[in-house]
Amino acid sequence: MTTTASQEELFRFLEDRFACAQACSECARTCALRASSMNPDGPKEQQLMRREGILCAEVCDATCRALSEQVHQDEAGIRAQLEWCRAICLQSAQVFDEYGGAQDAAKASRECAQVCVEFIATLS
Secondary structure, rough: OOHHHHHHHHHHHHHHHHHHHHHHHHHHHHHHHHHHOOOOOHHHHHHHHHHHHHEEOOOHHHHHHHHHHOOOOOOHHHHHHHHHHHHHHHHHHHHHHHHOHHHHHHHHHHHHHHHHHHHHHHHH
C-alpha cells in the first residue's frame, strides 16, 4: 500500500517531469522556428545559429519524448538525457546571445536548462 507521503512524492515527480517536458517542447519549437528563419547559405554567423537551433530543437524534442514515455525508465538514463539537454540548451543560449537577434530562442533555451536542473534535483 502506498503511503500519503510517497503518493505526494510521486505526484511531485510527475509534475516536475511534465514541467520539464513542457519546457523542452517550448524550447524545441522556438529553436526550430529560429532555425527555419535562417538562410542556410547566409553568412557564417547565420549558419552557426541555424545549426545550433536545429541541434537544440532535436535534443529538446528527444528529451520531451523520453520524459513522456509511459514505460519504466531507469533513473540513470533519465538523468543522462536531462544533463545532455541542459548542456545543449546552455550552449545554444550562448550562441544565440553572442550573435544577437535571437532573444526568444536564447531565453527559451536558458529556461529549459534551468527546468532540467530543477528536475534532476528531484531524482534520488
